Amino acid sequence: MTPLLQVRGIEKRYGARIGCTGVSFDLYPGEVMGIVGESGSGKSTLLSCLAGHLAPDQGQVIFDTRAKGPVDTVTMAEPERRMLARTDWAFVHQNPRDGLRMGVSAGGNVGERLMAVGARNYGQIRSSAEDWLGRVEIAADRIDDRPAAFSGGMQQRLQIARNLVTGPRLVFMDEPTGGLDVSVQARLLDLLRGLVRRLGLSAVIVTHDLAVVRLLADRLMVMKGGLVVETGLTDQVLDDPQHAYTQLLVSSVLQV
Amino acid sequence: MSDYNFAYLDEETKRMIRRAILKGVAIPGYQVPFASREMPMPYGWGTGGVQVTAACLTPEDVLKVIDQGADDTTNAVSIRKFFQLTAGVEVTEATAGASLIQTRHRIPEAALTEGQIVVFQVPIPEPLRFLEPRETETRKMHELEEYGLMHVKLYEDIARHGQIATAYAYPVKVEGRYVMDPSPIPKFDNPKLDGSPALMLFGAGREQRIYALPPYTKVVSLDFEDHPFEPSKADHDCDLCGASDTYLDEVIVDDQGGRMFVCSDTDHCRCRREAGHVGRLGVAA
Ligand SMILES: Nc1ncnc2c1ncn2[C@@H]1O[C@H](COP(=O)(O)OP(=O)(O)OP(=O)(O)O)[C@@H](O)[C@H]1O
Numbered sequence: 001m002t003p004l005l006q007v008r009g010i011e012k013r014y015g016a017r018i019g020c021t022g023v024s025f026d027l028y029p030g031e032v033m034g035i036v037g038e039s040g041s042g043k044s045t046l047l048s049c050l051a052g053h054l055a056p057d058q059g060q061v062i063f064d065t066r067a068k069g070p071v072d073t074v075t076m077a078e079p080e081r082r083m084l085a086r087t088d089w090a091f092v093h094q095n096p097r098d099g100l101r102m103g104v105s106a107g108g109n110v111g112e113r114l115m116a117v118g119a120r121n122y123g124q125i126r127s128s129a130e131d132w133l134g135r136v137e138i139a140a141d142r143i144d145d146r147p148a149a150f151s152g153g154m155q156q157r158l159q160i161a162r163n164l165v166t167g168p169r170l171v172f173m174d175e176p177t178g179g180l181d182v183s184v185q186a187r188l189l190d191l192l193r194g195l196v197r198r199l200g201l202s203a204v205i206v207t208h209d210l211a212v213v214r215l216l217a218d219r220l221m222v223m224k225g226g227l228v229v230e231t232g233l234t235d236q237v238l239d240d241p242q243h244a245y246t247q248l249l250v251s252s253v254l255q256v
Numbered sequence: 257m258s259d260y261n262f263a264y265l266d267e268e269t270k271r272m273i274r275r276a277i278l279k280g281v282a283i284p285g286y287q288v289p290f291a292s293r294e295m296p297m298p299y300g301w302g303t304g305g306v307q308v309t310a311a312c313l314t315p316e317d318v319l320k321v322i323d324q325g326a327d328d329t330t331n332a333v334s335i336r337k338f339f340q341l342t343a344g345v346e347v348t349e350a351t352a353g354a355s356l357i358q359t360r361h362r363i364p365e366a367a368l369t370e371g372q373i374v375v376f377q378v379p380i381p382e383p384l385r386f387l388e389p390r391e392t393e394t395r396k397m398h399e400l401e402e403y404g405l406m407h408v409k410l411y412e413d414i415a416r417h418g419q420i421a422t423a424y425a426y427p428v429k430v431e432g433r434y435v436m437d438p439s440p441i442p443k444f445d446n447p448k449l450d451g452s453p454a455l456m457l458f459g460a461g462r463e464q465r466i467y468a469l470p471p472y473t474k475v476v477s478l479d480f481e482d483h484p485f486e487p488s489k490a491d492h493d494c495d496l497c498g499a500s501d502t503y504l505d506e507v508i509v510d511d512q513g514g515r516m517f518v519c520s521d522t523d524h525c526r527c528r529r530e531a532g533h534v535g536r537l538g539v540a541a
């Protein structure tokens with residue numbers, strides 16, 4: 001089977017400082033990769049390079065496109081990359097304000113990606129939006145409300161609906177449950193797990209919450225100082241960590 | 257009058273503006289940046305349009321200036337006087353007799369003809385600004401023809417009002433390529449942009465942009481399949497001239513809430529009355 005994503009030797013520097021370096025992995029269709037590590041370890045930098053928000057200084061991000069098969073998205077023409085970003089890819093930001101249009105209704109937020117790929121039937125756009133609001137447990141009668149009138153958890157669910165409406169094959173998430181109350185986090189995680197399973201989504205999820213990866217990720221990469229220090233099946237890494245840093249990470253969580 | 261260069265602006269500046277206009281004509285609907293000059297009138301009084309007019313005028317031109325369709329409003333009168341003073345050109349109120357028409361908020365009712373130039377005053381040239389405040393991003397959207405956001409605006413309209421409520425500055429697509437703000441003309445006027453034999457120039461002074469529709473350019477108003485574009489107007493006839501096909505202003509006529517509907521294009525209305533047409537409250541001319 002062809003991997004959906006082949007990451008090869010990604011490096012990003014900020015001047016002399018290393019953001020991340022030497023990162024390689026394959027992601028297969030239907031797989032969820034978790035990236036964990038302490039603050040400043042390079043998780044967001046890596047994710048931004050993978051999603052095309054940052055241009056890496058080195059390396060390839062090869063995506064198995066529908067039309068042409070595996071293509072390096074780093075060197076791909078910008079219009080093509082932006083087209084991928086609003087069709088086959090999705091990006092869920094930690095702060096829903098970064099991923100939503102706050103001045104646009106919930107329905108408009110969900111419908112935007114459909115309109116961006118040419119949907120021109122209002123009735124159909126609206127019913128897709130209703131359908132997706134339902135799937136993320138937002139009541140249909142909130143469809144014309146703006147996100148500012150929503151709780152943090154609802155905003156995050158709206159952001160997820162807005163991203164998934166075009167049926168993306170690969171979802172990038174940066175701390176999707178960060179900044180939420182614990183009980184709200186649990187509900188969101190539950191919802192995410194259901195969606196990932198039902199839709200057979202492939203995803204790369206950045207977090208420093210080990211509970212998130214335990215629940216969602218098939219495989220795990222542990223980062224420190226911009227490097228991947230350990231990688232493996234999630235249960236394996238969490239139950240039998242090999243690298244001293246991973247051991248510290250796991251034990252510090254167990255103490256909580 | 258000898259204190260000024262012809263049409264106020266110096267030749268260097270006019271050449272710079274003409275280059276921007278030519279580029280705009282070459283790429284219909286594309287917003288060309290230009291170095292807007294200080295004019296002896298405040299922004300919001302049509303400094304963009306005035307600069308475009310100044311760059312286009314020749315001593316042989318006959319100039320008409322309208323504001324909301326009328327030749328006699330303060331704004332129209334002062335711009336007309338400005339060019340009488342600085343360019344000494346002939347002026348007129350007759351659409352058919354004008355070679356250059358500067359306008360704010362309307363396109364004349366009388367059919368325009370080849371050889372005429374219409375100059376529009378534009379406050380906000382960027383149609384995507386409403387939803388995307390970042391200039392770098394809107395530029396990228398134009399470059400890559402990413403216009404989904406324009407339909408998000410129309411979607412919001414329908415969601416909130418049950419129909420596309422945008423009545424002015426209704427967005428259009430030019431020659432199947434650039435999405436353009438036609439300036440705050442009523443959407444009633446949008447069909448007049450399509451395939452017009454006249455050259456249409458748009459000038460935004462504060463935002464320093466010029467764009468253009470060369471004669472016979474295809475201009476389509478954006479819409480949804482199930483909410484098609486409709487160039488609506490008040491459901492009345494003109495009370496003075498009886499016209500049923502013109503854009504109307506509603507005018508309060510007394511303290512009792514009495515009102516009448518009259519053509520917003522004052523020249524058109526007068527021509528009709530002079531030709532013997534009489535409306536509900538009109539008197540034969
Ligand atoms: N825009 C930037 N300019 C300079 N240095 C940066 C920039 N962004 C990140 N860095 C540096 O790159 C390294 C990796 O940062 P990154 O944001 O990727 O970490 P992270 O793992 O996502 O952290 P967190 O868990 O706090 O979100 C850090 O040393 C950080 O200071």
Ligand SMILES: [Mg+2]
Pocket residue numbers: 043044045
């Ligand atoms: Mg981060």
